[in-house]
Amino acid sequence: MKANRQRNIQDLVVFFLFVGIGVAGRWGQPEWCFTPTAAVAIFAGWYFSRWQIVALVPLSTLAISDLLLPAYGSMPVMVATYFVMALPVALGRWQRQSPAPRRRAFRWALISLAPATMFFVISNFAVWAFENMYEKSFTGLMNCYWAAVPFYRWMLAGDVFYLGVLLSCFALAGMAQPARRLVTE
Numbered sequence: 001m002k003a004n005r006q007r008n009i010q011d012l013v014v015f016f017l018f019v020g021i022g023v024a025g026r027w028g029q030p031e032w033c034f035t036p037t038a039a040v041a042i043f044a045g046w047y048f049s050r051w052q053i054v055a056l057v058p059l060s061t062l063a064i065s066d067l068l069l070p071a072y073g074s075m076p077v078m079v080a081t082y083f084v085m086a087l088p089v090a091l092g093r094w095q096r097q098s099p100a101p102r103r104r105a106f107r108w109a110l111i112s113l114a115p116a117t118m119f120f121v122i123s124n125f126a127v128w129a130f131e132n133m134y135e136k137s138f139t140g141l142m143n144c145y146w147a148a149v150p151f152y153r154w155m156l157a158g159d160v161f162y163l164g165v166l167l168s169c170f171a172l173a174g175m176a177q178p179a180r181r182l183v184t185e
Contacts, residue, residue, distance in 0.1 A: 022061030038115035039162035045092020
């Protein structure tokens, strides 16, 4: 009972830490997308054993940080953004099953590249489809993607950097034993 209570308290502290890091990062760099948002979602998926907590990390990060950021151009774009920023959680869950150290390192590298690419494809398609900034043609879609390349580069760099920082901090904290967290409930 006492161990379970301590674990719940620890999970709550880590949850607020992840959300705080994500919010501060979005408020600090919203215009260039160099943020820890995807990294905290990945890390939450890897760290937490309970889906209820995992799903709330990226959604809380976005909801809180959106209070001070410019509004989305349309509701469908906002929904697409929230959806695609929740997807990295599944990548963190996938990493939990990585058996060998070499394979684990390869997966971390792959996982660090995926969120920015998913965000680039999905969010820009939503902007093209639901806003009036681009002509509704293949050329308009390509123009939309082309205009977003600088944001993609910065988001990719931010994802790799912040995931590396989170993993390093976790290892330095002496908690780099996720096996004790892998018990699902």
